[in-house]
Amino acid sequence: MTIDQGNTVPQKRILDALGGLPLFGGTFLYMQAMNIDVVDQYLEQLESDLLREYSETETTPMASTMFVSALSQLWVFGLYELIRTWKQWVVELIAYDEELKALGRGAEGPERRNSRIKEQRAKLMRASDLGIIGDPFYNGSFEEIEKDSSFVDQLRKAKASVLPLFRKVEALRVTLAKHEVPKTDGIRAQASGYARIDMITGALLWLIDYKDSSSEIISRRDIAEGCRDLR
Numbered sequence: 001m002t003i004d005q006g007n008t009v010p011q012k013r014i015l016d017a018l019g020g021l022p023l024f025g026g027t028f029l030y031m032q033a034m035n036i037d038v039v040d041q042y043l044e045q046l047e048s049d050l051l052r053e054y055s056e057t058e059t060t061p062m063a064s065t066m067f068v069s070a071l072s073q074l075w076v077f078g079l080y081e082l083i084r085t086w087k088q089w090v091v092e093l094i095a096y097d098e099e100l101k102a103l104g105r106g107a108e109g110p111e112r113r114n115s116r117i118k119e120q121r122a123k124l125m126r127a128s129d130l131g132i133i134g135d136p137f138y139n140g141s142f143e144e145i146e147k148d149s150s151f152v153d154q155l156r157k158a159k160a161s162v163l164p165l166f167r168k169v170e171a172l173r174v175t176l177a178k179h180e181v182p183k184t185d186g187i188r189a190q191a192s193g194y195a196r197i198d199m200i201t202g203a204l205l206w207l208i209d210y211k212d213s214s215s216e217i218i219s220r221r222d223i224a225e226g227c228r229d230l231r
Contacts (some may be wrong), residue, residue, distance in 0.1 A: 015162070017230040020083075021162070022154050023089055031080045039075050040224050042203050043203075047221070051202030060197070065204075069195055072204050072220045073176050079223065080173040083166045090155045091136070096120065096143045097152040100172040117146055165226040170216060175208050184211045 015037035024030050042213045046068050053061045104113040109127050173181040179192040195204035203221035211217070 001108060002136060002148065004081070012228050014040050014224060014227045015174045016229050017133075021086070021158050021230065022151075023086060023137075023141060028135070030040075031081065032078075036075070036079050036082060036227075038113065039078070039228075043068070043071055043075060043220065044224075047198075047202035049075075051199070054197055054202075065195075068202075069193075069204055072195075074192075075220065076169065076172055076223065077177060079227070080166075083162060087159065087162065087166060089141070090159050092129055092156055093141055093145050094152055096142060097149070098122055100146065128137070156185060161231055165223070165230065168218065168226065169212070169223060170206050172223070181209050187211070 015033050018024055018033040018036070024033060046064075050061065050068050051063050053064055098115055100116060103109060103116050120142055124142065166221055174182040175178055175189050175192045178187055181187040181189050189209055191207070195206050197203075198205050198219050198221065199223045201219065203219040205217050205219045208216045208218060
């Protein structure tokens with residue numbers, strides 16, 4: 001199916017926003033961001049078609065709604081895994097930087113720091129010892145931390161900007177995939193897979209219940225816009 005390149009496709013794409021985050025450029029994360037971006041454009045067209053069909057028939061088109069619902073949920077799951085993987089990588093690098101700084105203090109600091117760097121590089125080489133080709137971008141990010149202290153500042157700022165969106169996607173993912181209220185010990189969410197059609201965009205709206213008894217209605221389009229607003 002050809003994706004409509006008309007007004008339904010936003011000027012700024014998700015790929016532009018995610019691709020501008022540290023660690024995305026040239027890595028496997030960028031390829032996954034491309035997938036998220038392509039499916040987002042496809043879903044935007046499907047959502048517009050769904051709204052038009054609903055308006056014309058004045059009833060919920062079940063087949064179209066089920067198709068949009070299925071793709072929308074899978075899109076949310078894919079986005080969650082992408083951001084979670086990126087966040088985990090960022091956390092690893094920040095922790096490594098903090099460890100090196102702590103070890104580098106005092107008269108014996110440089111020796112301890114160098115010893116830890118050698119240990120880390122040996123750890124990263126274990127994949128090649130097993131005959132597995134390691135990821136040069138992943139390995140190189142640790143070397144970047146070792147030589148450029150300003151790099152970790154970029155990571156911290158990026159993590160802070162992404163965290164609010166991640167928490168929202170994470171809560172929706174728990175609701176849809178696990179059918180649970182987020183951050184609870186397995187409390188079941190009510191009608192977790194049920195969605196309604198947004199009468200403005202045609203995107204699906206989901207209800208998220210939280211453990212403090214509050215709730216939030218969120219659409220796939222809200223999450224997509226949150227991605228495009230990342231800096």
